Amino acid sequence: MIVGRLWEMDEVLLTPPDAAEVRFVARGVVSAVGGVEGLTPLQQLLIPALFLSMTGHPVELAEVSPIGAAEFAAGMARRNLIFRERVLQIALLAALVVRPLPEQVADRLREFADALGVDDEMITVARLYAEGAVDLAAVDFSRNGYLGSVDALRLGALHTEGLDSSWSAVTDDPALAGRWAELWDLPVGTLGRGVADFYRDRGFVTPGLPGSAPPLLAQHDWVHVLAGYGTTLENEIEVFAFMARANDDPRAFSLLAMVISLFETGYLRAGAGLFEADEGHLRTRGMAQRLGDAMRRGALTRGSHDFLDLDWFALADRPITVVRTEIGLVPKADAAIAAGSAGPWQPGGITPYQLNSSKTAAESAGRPYIPWQPDPTRD
Template sequence: MPVPLPGADRVDLRPPDRAETVAIVRGLRGMIAPSGEPTELQRLLIRAISHSMTGFDVDPDAVTPLPPEELARKLERRDAVFRTRILQLALIGELVEPQPPAEVCSAIETFALAAGVDDGMRQVARDLADGALGLALHDFERNGYTADWSPDSCRQLHATAALAEPWDQATHDPELAARWAELAHCPPGSLGRGVHQFYEARGFVTPGLPDSAPPYLAQHDWVHVVADYGTTLEAELEVFGLIARGIPDPRGFSMLAMVLGLFETGRIERAAGLFEADAGHLSRDRDGMAVRLGDAMRRGAVAGVDLLGVDWFGLSALPVDDARRELGLPPKDGAATAAGSVGPWDKGGISPFQQRSGRAKAEAEGRPYLSYGAELG
């Protein structure tokens, strides 16, 4: 029987204390490695994310695993959203495995049933464990955050034609292209001017023009600037970790599941209308990336805003720091910066391909190339 959800008079909405954090880490270890040891990447992720989200540092190697049913009982005073977030932490540990072991899927399913909650990405992980990649991709689309998309969902994008699917392009939309071009005239130091320079330095094509990214995907480019993240694939993991955890609807987790499949396991070959698989970017620097991802998720949780649903043009004239405050977005933790997290104008904040594209576009337009400080790492 599932552990009943508490009523309004019993629900605990306080942040976890140390004892509860230890219990959660024990439970996560019990789900991710039911009969063995977590991988090094899984250990680092459990430790870094739990520390970023609670403030308590718990070493997964220093605790005994907790059975999934017992963890559910320890969360008896927590609501469905809290329990779902814990399920999603376990799913992160599962989804960084190219083919999750069946026993891990079973342990996570046991917790979901005992806690009375679920997440659509659990079925995706089960499909991957069964080797059913095609079914996994189908279930990802069916259970993800954008599954309920409708043309009314995209007013903030300002496309003149309705977008039937979230990742549809708008490549011949003069009004939309003109709106993006106007960002060049925003005040110096503003968010809008920063986004214009962000595109210029990397040779990106703005929505509304041929060969541009989908307008919905372009929403995340504003996040790179306002949240101070570069544009390497490691930084994309940070950006989507922030976005996914910031979306109040727990289904937003699918955005993080998407980039884990693209940029860690490579099991998702193509997504979001533009991204293509390039595996290993979370495990390449396991220690640093675990800290960076954990901090990005913390920042998203504090803000609690669907950053893909923001009408960014309404904030474009604000100084970047003011826009950040308007969104309730906290700064990076120093540990993330020390671990290698950089901004779009820093060394390591741009990829070689993007730099070449920026130079080629500048040459084609007959102007000097400006990187605005972005350098190769």
């Protein structure tokens, strides 16, 4: 491939993109994902929000002119593979929010990916969505190299001996349940105690007990507490966007693709062993900014973080402020907060159903009910 040879020959450009290059990248993304009638209203909100959050440079869609795949790839010739992969993922994200996804858009995504010398399993998923083969797409998600494996490293992080699949529940494991129960003995202010309170306040059942979520899904509950995101479905989009972008493994993008397919388009009927489809949440006011900011915060963390394969219990007794500092967690942008991004103990960061579940769980266990109280200092 000619462009591929250019990548090998030219000096790699590693500096952040300037305003001119951001506008150029936006041309490629818009050209890859626009339908016959142009961008959808959601795409018109999402694409500028993503570019502004991730680069700091605004993009005016009215000034974006079409570009072909070959010309775009030539303009990306000095950028390395990971940069080109991230560009393609922005295009994929902008495409996966559309239902029905036009077949010509799926074809164009493949054309741009090939020109860029990039492969991503979500391109195949996009093609299946465009063909209406949503059940096959769901199988692709379950077999995804990032989400589908059950290896010794993952089992060790989850502190369980065996899983039928990554997203299997573990409902009769006294040792695992006991490990989670020990979080209550930790001082207030530690990460582990925050997670224990997070579960109690919502009536969630910890792994190892009947009715609990899969241990792998429970991993992301620590991220809710660490990164300061509540538990509405809009918050779930933020959490998975944060996790996907904090991981240098590009396959982690499938996490974000999964929740968009659950909570925006409904392409997936179920996912992650517990979630069920509930459409339209990315169209909620301000969610484009919140999604972009969550990706920004993930990208700015220090190092690469696979939060689903992390042994969180090794960090449980540490002050949450220390853990945040160690990974370089930056605050939410003012625009995201103004758009409604709330933490676990902030108004808007918990649902009425979860509040009622907490009361019911306390009554069933015969323990005093401690109502959830707003406490922004915890977020």
